[in-house]
Amino acid sequence: MSEAGTLAVLEAARASARAAIEAFGAEHLRHTESCGQVILHVAPPLAKQVLAWLQADPAHRFDYLTDVTAVEYRDPERPLEVVYQLRSLERRVDLRVKVPLDPEGTLQVETVTDLWAGAEWLEREVWDMFGVRFRGHGDLRRILMWQTYDEGHPLRKSFPLRGHRSRAEQTRQALAANPEAHYTLEEISIHEAYQELPPDMQERLRRRMEAGS
Amino acid sequence: MGVTPARGPGAHEEVLDPISPNFITTRLDFLANWARSNSLWPMPFGTACCAIEFMATAAARFDIARFGMERMSFSPRQADVLICAGRLPFKLAPVIRRIWDQMPQPKWAISMGACASSGGIFDTYTMVQGIDTIIPVDVYVPGCPPRPEGLLYGIMLLQKKIRGESLADPTLRQEQLVGPDGLFRRPEAINEVSEPFGNSISQTRSG
Numbered sequence: 001m002s003e004a005g006t007l008a009v010l011e012a013a014r015a016s017a018r019a020a021i022e023a024f025g026a027e028h029l030r031h032t033e034s035c036g037q038v039i040l041h042v043a044p045p046l047a048k049q050v051l052a053w054l055q056a057d058p059a060h061r062f063d064y065l066t067d068v069t070a071v072e073y074r075d076p077e078r079p080l081e082v083v084y085q086l087r088s089l090e091r092r093v094d095l096r097v098k099v100p101l102d103p104e105g106t107l108q109v110e111t112v113t114d115l116w117a118g119a120e121w122l123e124r125e126v127w128d129m130f131g132v133r134f135r136g137h138g139d140l141r142r143i144l145m146w147q148t149y150d151e152g153h154p155l156r157k158s159f160p161l162r163g164h165r166s167r168a169e170q171t172r173q174a175l176a177a178n179p180e181a182h183y184t185l186e187e188i189s190i191h192e193a194y195q196e197l198p199p200d201m202q203e204r205l206r207r208r209m210e211a212g213s
Numbered sequence: 214m215g216v217t218p219a220r221g222p223g224a225h226e227e228v229l230d231p232i233s234p235n236f237i238t239t240r241l242d243f244l245a246n247w248a249r250s251n252s253l254w255p256m257p258f259g260t261a262c263c264a265i266e267f268m269a270t271a272a273a274r275f276d277i278a279r280f281g282m283e284r285m286s287f288s289p290r291q292a293d294v295l296i297c298a299g300r301l302p303f304k305l306a307p308v309i310r311r312i313w314d315q316m317p318q319p320k321w322a323i324s325m326g327a328c329a330s331s332g333g334i335f336d337t338y339t340m341v342q343g344i345d346t347i348i349p350v351d352v353y354v355p356g357c358p359p360r361p362e363g364l365l366y367g368i369m370l371l372q373k374k375i376r377g378e379s380l381a382d383p384t385l386r387q388e389q390l391v392g393p394d395g396l397f398r399r400p401e402a403i404n405e406v407s408e409p410f411g412n413s414i415s416q417t418r419s420g
Contacts, residue, residue, distance in 0.1 A: 145304070145339075146303075146304050151338065154338050154339075159338070160338075161336070161337055161338065162336065162337060162338055162409075163337075163338035166400070166404050167342055167346075167403050167404050167407035168396065168400030168401070168403040168404050169400070170303060170338075171303070171306065171341065171346055171347070171396060171403055172394050172395060172396055172400070173303075174303035174304070174306040174307065174341070175306050175307055175310060175347070175395045175396065176307075176395055177304075177306075177307050178307070179304075179307045179308050179311065
């Protein structure tokens with residue numbers, strides 16, 4: 001992209017950030033820039049509202065959620081941040097939204113799976129690695145570590161690099177795990193669990209089977 | 214069939230050893246070992262970049278067909294040698310144990326690369342510190358990743374090892390001995406081989 005084009009995109013992201021601050025109030029929102037990225041800092045209670053607004057407002061249309069992740073800094077004074085990387089496919093604009101949380105307190109934010117369905121696994125990963133709870137997430141399970149893993153959330157700064165337990169104990173627990181228990185019943189055998197599925201999923205499966213695929 | 218005197222005090226009668234080295238068994242050994250060592254069917258367990266080198270070894274330039282290994286067995290039930298090519302996270306530990314248990318005797322294992330052999334650079338909460346804490350390993354191939362020549366050398370070492378096997382050795386086909394807690398090695402031994410060494414000693418900040 002040309003330099004002028006890059007500047008225009010950056011300016012569009014700035015405009016979105018400024019519009020959000022104007023709409024929700026400067027006491028809860030803040031806008032910074034780092035390495036050519038426009039970052040919007042949002043207080044936790046407003047996060048869901050702001051994200052929904054950025055997605056739905058016709059002037060902004062951030063319709064694609066590139067990533068949900070989190071970051072904890074070595075400086076204990078700095079908050080643990082949940083990071084949403086948004087993109088408007090139409091306008092080709094990127095915007096990063098950060099929600100600061102107290103690393104000592106309860107880590108909890110609203111889920112955005114109802115806004116972007118693709119957030120489901122991303123939020124599971126943040127839960128698995130950082131222990132951030134997403135209120136309203138339908139299926140908040142571990143995704144990278146196995147289900148019975150009980151040493152905590154590995155990417156927290158308080159987590160020792162080699163884990164809490166001895167290697168022998170880790171090996172014993174890993175070998176005791178059932179490799180098939182990482183999945184829900186419907187992931188293993190959709191037929192056996194068919195009656196227990198929610199009606200919309202039953203309907204979708206029925207249609208797919210009728211279509212013969 | 215050979216006859217060996219029973220050991221220990223008060224043993225008067227002679228006990229018939231089912232198999233002992235003699236002309237017939239050694240000839241039989243030679244034939245079986247010759248056949249086995251030249252038709253090893255590998256079960257590739259490729260988890261990382263070592264698997265790329267393994268694929269190169271299997272391809273035309275290095276060509277493990279020359280050693281009778283061209284038939285990759287993607288089912289452990291029809292495999293002779295498990296080649297663990299790459300790092301093994303704890304999440305895969307029960308998987309490789311199950312694959313190993315599914316392989317019929319006689320079976321051998323090659324640990325390919327630094328990570329499979331010792332955990333390599335991954336001295337972290339996720340990584341098995343050497344697959345020999347999970348399954349028995351016959352040949353370790355060093356390297357990160359090993360060049361195909363390295364793997365071929367490891368395969369030739371394994372063939373040499375197989376040619377030295379004997380039916381008379383009663384421990385040869387013993388199934389792996391897993392303790393009551395499901396571990397293949399004593400817990401102290403696992404902890405000992407997993408001790409941090411070299412540069413990784415200074416890696417842990419928080420504990």
